[in-house]
Amino acid sequence: MKFTKQILGAATALMLAGVSAQAQTYTMTMGHVLSDQSPYQVTLNEFKRLIEERSNGDVAVEVQCCAQAGNETRAIQSMRTGILTGGFVGGSTLETVVPAYRVLSLPYLFDDKEQAYEILQGDMGRELLDLLDDYGMYGLGFGSIYERSVASKAPARVASVEDMQGLKIRVLPTPGFVEAYNALGTQPTPMAYGELFMAIQNNVVDAIEISPDALVADRFHEVVSSYTMTKAHQSTTILVVSKAWWDGVPADVQEMIQTAATDAIAVGIAAHDELAAEGLETAAAAGVEIIEPDLGPIMEKAKESWNVILTDQPEARTYLERFQAAIGN
Incomplete structure (x- = not known):
């Protein structure tokens, strides 16, 4: 009887451990410096909706606008140390951390934003994003071109x-x-x-x-x-997360986050183009x-x-x- 109880107890413990693992949640605090009406906010709101829906709530996202996490320089430092999960930052701010990003601040580097999107949404853009790994960050994608x-x-x-x-x-x-x-x-x-x-x-x-x-x-x-x-x-704008946080997330969750980020960025770019056209008219x-x-x-x-x-x-x-x-x- 004692042996049977031990087996049952071990089985129950394993079952509870499995339930606990399945129920594990990840919280992301994503910040930016622009207003709550900006394309940054549109993108991150869409990212929140997509990832929370696709993960069945296992990944929760809090969006902080209006420099609640400090200016971009401070936000980048917070991401590198893992204090802030991630958010949107400008390529021009990142150039103070990643030397290769200085190229992104050259005037008239691209003929127009369509050309910029073509390059930065492709293989060379991914290569630039991968450079962030050495600086404590992971790049989810290039966002709207301003x-x-x-x-x-x-x-x-x-x-x-x-x-x-x-x-x-x-x-x-x-x-x-x-x-x-x-x-x-x-x-x-x-x-x-x-x-x-x-x-x-x-x-x-x-x-x-x-x-x-x-x-x-x-x-x-x-x-x-x-x-x-x-x-x-x-x-340029870039959606970034802390490398320390990213490395602590399972591969299947990483893939889910990356896909949601890519889909949300597309929505944000469309919103930005519309807002830019409306801005000129207004x-x-x-x-x-x-x-x-x-x-x-x-x-x-x-x-x-x-x-x-x-x-x-x-x-x-x-x-x-x-x-x-x-x-x-």
């Missing part, structure tokens, strides 16, 4: 390279943006995004470089008078002049910054050569 152009406040108005001379413009605080606008003859002024609205409103800067959806989402169209479609940077309706300049001279001047941006960056230069070969330039 075509950044120049929004100016009167009397500043940009229709040519000549109009840009001496223009005080807020840029992202990375070499790719600073040097590009140096080459264009402006006074590039790196500044945190949270300080930007007051800066343009109070004439601290004459202009900002920004995508059309953000122009409207964050109400800059209320304080600028013109928007010049320079499209100097096809600014800005124009509000009285903002939409200017389409001759891009030839602007592009020529901006590309003079490439060698400066890639100084002492052999990995980034190698990727530039490969991008150009793929594009056919």
Whole structure:
């Protein structure tokens, strides 16, 4: 009888262990710095819906918007240490961690965002994502491409390279943006995004470089008078998770997460394209002049910054050569 009880007890323990393993859940906290109306939020909301549905609730996702996890630099550090599961970050921010990513901040690297999507959603994009492994992160995919152009406040108005001379413009605080606008003859002024609205409103800067959806989402169209479609940077975004967290998840769950991320990114890109088009329409309706300049001279001047941006960056230069070969330039 005692032996039988021991067998039954062991069997019950094994059964309970199996139930416990099957019921194991994984919680993901995914953050970003944009608003709760942004394409980032659309993508992560869709990711949350898909993965929670497909995993039958075994993977739960909390989405944090509006820099709740800090700015992108802080968020990246939190991902690398495993404090934050993951989220969306800009390629321009990641270039301070991953040297090869400097190539992504070159002005006019791609002819347009369609070309950027073709390259970054393909094998070379996956190769770039795999570089994150050495820096404590895993790349789930490249997200929306933000075509950044120049929004100016009167009397500043940009229709040519000549109009840009001496223009005080807020840029992202990375070499790719600073040097590009140096080459264009402006006074590039790196500044945190949270300080930007007051800066343009109070004439601290004459202009900002920004995508059309953000122009409207964050109400800059209320304080600028013109928007010049320079499209100097096809600014990349990347959905990233902590490598330490990722390595602790079983292979089948990893595959489920990756598939959900890829599907959600496609939804986010479509939403971003729609928001960008609507942004231009809304800005124009509000009285903002939409200017389409001759891009030839602007592009020529901006590309003079490439060698400066890639100084002492052999990995980034190698990727530039490969991008150009793929594009056919």
